Amino acid sequence: KAGVTQTPRYLIKTRGQQVTLSCSPISGHRSVSWYQQTPGQGLQFLFEYFSETQRNKGNFPGRFSGRQFSNSRSEMNVSTLELGDSALYLCASSLDSAGSTDTQYFGPGTRLTVL
Amino acid sequence: AQSVTQLDSQVPVFEEAPVELRCNYSSSVSVYLFWYVQYPNQGLQLLLKYLSGSTLVKGINGFEAEFNKSQTSFHLRKPSVHISDTAEYFCAVINQGGKLIFGQGTELSVKP
Numbered sequence: 001k002a003g004v005t006q007t008p009r010y011l012i013k014t015r016g017q018q019v020t021l022s023c024s025p026i027s028g029h030r031s032v033s034w035y036q037q038t039p040g041q042g043l044q045f046l047f048e049y050f051s052e053t054q055r056n057k058g059n060f061p062g063r064f065s066g067r068q069f070s071n072s073r074s075e076m077n078v079s080t081l082e083l084g085d086s087a088l089y090l091c092a093s094s095l096d097s098a099g100s101t102d103t104q105y106f107g108p109g110t111r112l113t114v115l
Numbered sequence: 116a117q118s119v120t121q122l123d124s125q126v127p128v129f130e131e132a133p134v135e136l137r138c139n140y141s142s143s144v145s146v147y148l149f150w151y152v153q154y155p156n157q158g159l160q161l162l163l164k165y166l167s168g169s170t171l172v173k174g175i176n177g178f179e180a181e182f183n184k185s186q187t188s189f190h191l192r193k194p195s196v197h198i199s200d201t202a203e204y205f206c207a208v209i210n211q212g213g214k215l216i217f218g219q220g221t222e223l224s225v226k227p
Contacts, residue, residue, distance in 0.1 A: 042217060048213075058214065092158075104215060
């Protein structure tokens, strides 16, 4: 089975721009979660989608949004980029809702650099 | 609210030596605990998880962890490390809201 894939792997943007990151979960997985990883804040939960609905949300501003499609693929959007948005964005998928104890499988991440 | 504290930010160790990476959690309800490993430039990989039952959990790559309810700990151990174990290790707990909450991570550096 193919693992979780994320595209692009690397991205460079400038302040004020917007960006869309994509995540394809493992086949059959219906839950997709997004995390932001930075040296200062560590791994922080952004949001979780399950069957096209946002089930959980972390403490991030409204500039961070996401969606999930009927094939469980998910996209994450960040508008009006700030320097502090530079981070590794990780996507994880699981069979059921991430609130269950199902194992979350992580993708390799998208490294976003904001200049 | 559940939280996780990893007591060591960096752990240097020589090859073939034993290692323990410490993790303490705070929770007033049932806990589900995880250890993940992140190799350079990669995502996270599950090493092991504790949901219920036996307090000694065995994982991949020779790692194991012991759930200790009285000490609210879930320390990760390996009796003999290899150079290839050099990575960052994260302890995590699922909170009541269903979110996976991670500790700050421990960088394990295995030296020859």
